[in-house]
Amino acid sequence: MxxxxxxxxxxxxxxxxxxxxxxxxxxxxxxxxxxxxxxxxxxxxxxxxxxxxxxxxxxxxxxxxxxxxxxxxxxxxxxxxxxxxxxxxxxxxxxxxxxxxxxxxxxxxxxxxxxxxxxxxxxxxxxxxxxxxxxxxxxxxxxxxxxxxxxxxxxxxxxxxYVFPSREEIYRNMVKWVVKKIHENRVPTFYVYSVGKAQEIIKMLNEFTEVEVLIHPTIARINKIYDNLNIKLEANSLISAQKNDRCVIVYPHYTFGSIKSKNEASAIATGWSLRLKKENAFPLSGHxxxxxxxxxxxxxxxxxxxxxxxxxxxxxxxxxxxxxxxxxxxxxxxxxxx
Ligand SMILES: [Zn+2]
Known part of the structure; x- marks a missing residue:
């Protein structure tokens, strides 16, 4: 069979x-x-x-x-x-x-x-x-x-x-630095990621200071997406506004070194700043x-x-x-x- x-x-x-x-x-x-x-x-x-x-x-x-x-x-x-x-x-x-x-x-x-x-x-x-x-x-x-x-x-x-200070402490240190630089007749200028970090810094400056915030046109374009969602960011594009004595500038990080102007006091904001331990490097991280x-x-x-x-x-x-x-x-x- x-x-x-x-x-x-x-x-x-x-x-x-x-x-x-x-x-x-x-x-x-x-x-x-x-x-x-x-x-x-x-x-x-x-x-x-x-x-x-x-x-x-x-x-x-x-x-x-x-x-x-x-x-x-x-x-x-x-x-x-x-x-x-x-x-x-x-x-x-x-x-x-x-x-x-x-x-x-x-x-x-x-x-x-x-x-x-x-x-x-x-x-x-x-x-x-x-x-x-x-x-x-x-x-x-x-x-x-x-x-x-x-x-x-x-x-x-x-x-x-990598353990970051509290958000409040980081904001406080950033605002203190901005005020100090303005008193020294400098223009505080942040070089940061255009998406996310730039908007958080603008919001921080809007909330805790009265300084005018000037931004690179790329950041202005991104801010429109936030505006559509009713996240209000008060900042003027550098195309339409003039730098003045009491302003802060926010630029995309990749422009660092290419548009430095006199009186500028530059700063960065990234978690990697913990390694740098510098007055103008803030450990503000999205991570x-x-x-x-x-x-x-x-x-x-x-x-x-x-x-x-x-x-x-x-x-x-x-x-x-x-x-x-x-x-x-x-x-x-x-x-x-x-
Ligand atoms: Zn990411």
Whole structure:
């Protein structure tokens, strides 16, 4: 008798998280790419966390479906002067279905419109933070932890030396410096990121001083997006206004050195200032510091953590040591090009 052969198809699916020119999450046939770093990616569903240039390459992938918050899209279009197509705008708290995944955007507190993404997959909940900030600022609200099985967290300041003073203290020091420089007949001039940092500094100057704020036309263009959302920023473009004795100027950071004028007293505002310890370098950051990152991990209660961007190895080691949670930097999938 000929034995009967039975073919049994076993459908297995498991969660994969890896780096392939961006963060890729896959379960079976469902795959999404988060913050692709190149417009060459082959993934058909891409999520863009926020409008900073190092996260927006995905907007340029014409064949992929793009997902981002409205503010992120508007800020990208204002800064790049490009129009995004094949796009799905998503609101905080809204759920979108991508095959077997349900994806929710949450406020990540980093800049206007910045999102972290919660991916509800058949194999558990995955959260990707994008860039996060865990304190309230004059413009943004702190990111709230989202409980998950797998957390993919940014680690820009994932090194133990990076613990920032309170926001209030930083604002106070910046305002004091501005007043001091004006009394010295200098023109305080901040060189900062055009999206996010510039607006926070303008708001701070509006709230705590009476000085006129003059801004580079690029920043003026971005401020219009804030204005559309009723976030009022009182500042005049340098095209239409004249410098005077009692003004503060806010320029994009990349113009430093190219437009220095006499009487200028320049300053920077970035978390890296902690290393510089200079009177004119302020640790005003849109990112969580080391302690806040650890607390955020603890509160999301993940079984596994992947670190990305910045001090990935250091943060992963600290998470393992201090929280006893399995953690490692996100890595290439074996055999995939990087
Ligand atoms: Zn950013």
């Amino acid at each position: 000929i034995p009967r052969v039975t073919l049994r198809l076993v459908k297995t699916s498991s969660l994969e998280v890896f780096w392939d020119e961006g963060i890729v999450v896959r379960v079976g046939e469902t795959v999404v790419c988060l913050d692709p770093q190149t417009s060459e990616t082959r993934y058909t569903h891409v999520f863009i966390s926020h409008a900073h240039k190092d996260h927006t390459a995905g907007f340029l992938i014409w064949k992929s479906k793009k997902y981002a918050t409205s503010s992120t899209v508007d800020l990208f279009e204002a800064t790049s002067k490009r129009k995004v197509s094949n796009l799905r705008r998503i609101a905080y708290g809204e759920k979108v279905k991508v095959k077997d995944f349900e994806v929710t955007a949450h406020d990540s507190g980093h800049i206007l419109g910045s999102a972290m993404f919660e991916l509800d997959t058949p194999e558990g909940v995955v959260v990707y933070t994008g860039d996060i900030n865990c304190v309230n600022t004059l413009i943004t609200s702190a990111a709230n932890p989202v409980e998950c099985d797998v957390l993919i967290i940014e680690s820009t300041y994932g090194s133990p030396g 969580a510091d080391f302690k806040q990152l650890l607390r955020f991990v603890e509160e999301t209660k993940p079984k596994k953590v992947f670190t990305c961007f910045g001090s990935t190895i250091r943060l992963a080691k600290q998470i393992q040591r201090k929280l006893n949670i399995e953690a490692k930097p996100i890595q290439n999938k074996t055999g995939m090009k990087h």
